[in-house]
Every structure is written in C-alpha cells, then in structure tokens.
Amino acid sequence: MSGANALEVHNLVVRHDMLTAVRGLSFALPVGGRMGLVGESGSGKTLTALALMGLLPMGWQADGSVLHDGVDLIRQSDRALAHRRGRTISMVFQDPLSSLDPVRRVGYQVSSVIRRHMKTSRREAERQTIELFRQMSLPRPEQLVRAYPHEISGGQRQRIMIAMALACYPQLIIADEPTTALDVTVQKQVLRLLNGAVEQRGCALLMITHDLPIIAAMCDTVAVMYAGRIVEMGPVGQVFRSPRHHYTRGLLESQPTMDNIALDGSSRLTSIPGMVPPLHSLPTGCAFHPRCAAATEKCVAEVPTLEGGTRRAACWHPVESMAEAAAS
C-alpha cells in the first residue's frame, strides 16, 4: 500500500447469493484527493459505499481489498470498523432524517461523536459542536443544538450530518448523493459548505452521485459506473470534455444545456434509449451493448477491459475525440 493514498480499492466485488451488484472495482484516491463516482440508479454506487464502510445490509458480502490507513477494511472485525467510522473515515448519506436519531437533540448527537472519538470533556465537545454549526452557516447555533431533527429543514439537517462527518477530522469522507433529496436552491449552498470544509481540512472526498454537474464542480477525477463496473475514468475535465465510452457520452448529452434553453422550449434533448439492466439479467460482454449505437458482435461477446494510465475507458470502439475525428 502506498502511503500517498487515502483509499485503495482492488477488485471489489459485492454479492448476495447469485446476484453480483459490484463486479470488480479498482481505484485509488490520493490523500486530499477528490474523486467522483457517477452512474445511474442501480449501477451499484451505494453498495460500493456501504462495502467501503463495512455497513452492507444483511446477506451481502464483499470481496477484494480496501486499503485505508494501513489496514484492509474488508478484513477488519465489526468492532474495529465501528471504532474507525466517524474517526478516520466518515460518511454522509442521502437521507439525513433516517440517519439522525429522532428522539435526541441534534447538538447532543454531534457532540457525542466528538466525545467518543476525541476523548474530550463534555463542555469542550459542546463548544466544538457550536463552532461546527457556525462553520456550516447554521442559524443561531447556540439554540439550534437543542432542536430535534423533525424541527429543522432538510437542508439544515444535511448540514448537521456534514458537521458530524467532519467533527473528528477524518482522512476520508464518503458522500452518497448528499444533496439529491434537497431543493435546488438549498443544494448549491450545502455543496459549497461541504466543498469548503473538505478543502480547509485537506481530507479526501469520494463523492457519489448521478449528477454530473456536481462532480464537475467538486472533483478532480471521476469514475463512471455502469452495471457494477467502472467503464471510464480519468481527470474530470478530460472525461467530461471528451468522453471515450459511449455511455459517458450519452449521459453528458442528456443534460439540458444553455443551448437547449436558448431555444425557448423548441429543442429536443438527446436521450439514451432503453434502461439500466436489472441484476438478474445483466447483458454479456459490454453491459451497455443493448443501448449502444456503436455496438458490434465483439461488444456482445467480450468484456472490454479498463486498461491504460490515468485516462481509461472500457470500450472496444471508443468515441473519437473531436481532434482525432478531424484528423482522419
């Protein structure tokens, strides 16, 4: 394990009886780095995150290796993992209401995490909690710590979850769709706060979302996931400006842009035909082939591999970049 990585994942497989939801994921996230994991619902993002945190639901099993802070998380006991969660690695979930305890005051929930991991006094933990709330631009922090989760808005709850995730200065934060449940106007504010806090503390971020603009704004690298595999990865500017996998290109073209809007309702969006395949009937070869206009027999028969340097795509017939197309 190289000391320069906050997380190194080798050939992660997540399965449940006969169903395999994550089919061999490998990536490395450098210390202080920010990686986006993007894909449509059902592509295996949440199960990946839960496997990394040791929080898989009953009946699911992870194989491969997940190196973090000098240990393989997959081979750690439940107790060792529980001790680590919130301290060296923490997670922000999509739905803050279900991850906060409804019968305890929000301030207590944050300060007890600080006390447990940092061994500080109760008063010191309370002081740090108020300070964290202030950093998250929460209104009237001294009073808000006394509120119960149902008494505050969704955007405020999500900021409290972020405060809790940051409380012990973790090396790595995993955020799974942290703003998907929020109103657009609140979304940007929460992202801005998360972005600033991660930057200030220098912790690594694994940002999981189906929202490409969020990855573009927050990450330096991106991995695109489809049907349990990474199909393309690389620096975010390169992947989004000149995608090589046809799925990545399809996702990018499905986004409404200023050009669409400028037509005052008369333009059409490009869409990817069909849908994400269910786990029990994954296509052979490149799993995207039933939806891909460039698919050939080779795509149906053989799984394309993800090889190369920092910029990789698992595709037999990669999208030509503008420059290449012009040259040929």
Next chain:
Amino acid sequence: MTTHTNAPLPTNEAMRPILEMRQVTQTYTLARQKLFEARPTLTVLDHIDFDVRPGEAVGLVGESGSGKTTLTRILTGMEQPREGHVLFDGRDVWTAEPSHRQLFRRSVQVVMQNPRSSLDPRMRLGASLLEPLRSLRIEGDHAARVYQVLDQVGLSRNALERFPHEFSGGQLQRIAIARALMSGPKVLIADEPVSALDVSIQAQVLNLLKDLVRDLGLALVFIAHDLSVVAYTTSRVSVMSAGRIVEIGKPLDLFTHPKAEATRNLVGAILTVESGLAGNALA
C-alpha cells in the same frame, strides 16, 4: 441515440385559454398555538392569475413551499379555492352544471413526481390503465383506447400483463403518463415529473411530454423547482415565490435578464457541467 430539432412550439396567443385561474387565493387554518388565541391562517396562494392554451406548454417554477402543488390541486379541482375562479373552457367549474364539471374532470389530468406511488403495486398495468375509464364512467371501446395510448407513449402491448415492480422508474413514469391520457384529456399537469428519475431517463420523459403537446395539441402545465428542466420543456414560465407569481417570461429571458429576486435565486442555483468545470461554480 436520437436527436432532432423541431420547429418552435407555438405560443397560440390567438387561442383562448382552455384552463384558467383568476385571482385565486387559498388559505389554510392552522392549529391554535395557545388556548383562547385565534387560530392563525396561512395564505398559500395570493391572488394568482394563471392560464394555459391548447398546444401550449407553460412552466411553473419556485422554491420548495412556494405553493406549486397547492396550485396543482386547485387547477385539477381537488380543492376549492377560498377566493377567485377556476375556468375550464371559459366557464367557472365550481358554479357550472354537473355535466361541465364532469367534462372538466375528464379533461384535466395529473402526472405526479413518484410513479411508483401513483400506481397500485398489485394491479397489472392493463388494469391500471382501465381504472380511470371506470372511475370517470367513460363509455366506448376500452381495448382500442388502451392500444392507442400505449402507442402514444411508446410502450409495447406486452407491458399490459406486467406489474409495476417489473418496470424501471422511467418506464413507470411513461405508464403514469399513459394512465393520465386514458380519459382523453385536453390539459396535462405534471408536478415534478422527472425529479425522481435518472438523467438519461429524464430526457426520454421530457421529450415524450413535448411530443404529446405537439402531436395531440395537449395543453401542458409543467411544474418543477429546477428552472433548467422547465425552461427546456416550455415556452412560457411563471416564477412563484411565497404564494405569488413574481415574474412571467420566456425561458431565455428569465435566464439572461431575471427581474425578480426569486428568479435570480433559481438561476443562481443551476449547476451545469460547463460551469462546474470552469471552476468557480461553488465560489
């Protein structure tokens, strides 16, 4: 992958509105805070004027709690407004005779945000599609109507035997649209129809809604809190804030010259891949 650009959507200025709201105010009475105190009232819609014409797609945007869903409930007749009028085809639906009310009920249909919760999980799709014909007591060749609607939304006939859990979110939203079309409506109201869907599927559903406006001459009211999605789908947008319509304009004008503060906030909230890559989107 399919792309085509079509002629601009008509604004149909010449036609008269098929569905209209005039000076609608809606208030709710809240629980008393203290004994002997008057029960406080909350004004959720405040003197709203709103209309849509045949073959026109109009948008309604606003932050959470601004009153969009309340407006939907009043436009569809699920709720009666405290003040003001709802007119279908020029006549007040709350004072007209029962036959006009019945026509209004058939002619104004809704598609909601979450297709999974709007379809009965125990019913095969075929039965779900017939249900509105039954509840609205519509006569005629029901089987032929089902096939016609399946064609309009691009679903195959073998879908009829299947249950909701066998479909993806995007397909279910298509099915929910099909169900809304069964009674042959003139107006379709879509309240956040794509916010629960993935990007690739969002585009399919948005394109379908636009096709229905163009091909069937439907009037579409498209509601969302994401201005970019609304701007893409409609040719005229109303911006709501705290129960009032604070600005009306063409999508491009709202983006380039937003006047109301609420519009500026909604424009400012939009993140695109381009703005994200430019590096200052969250500054």
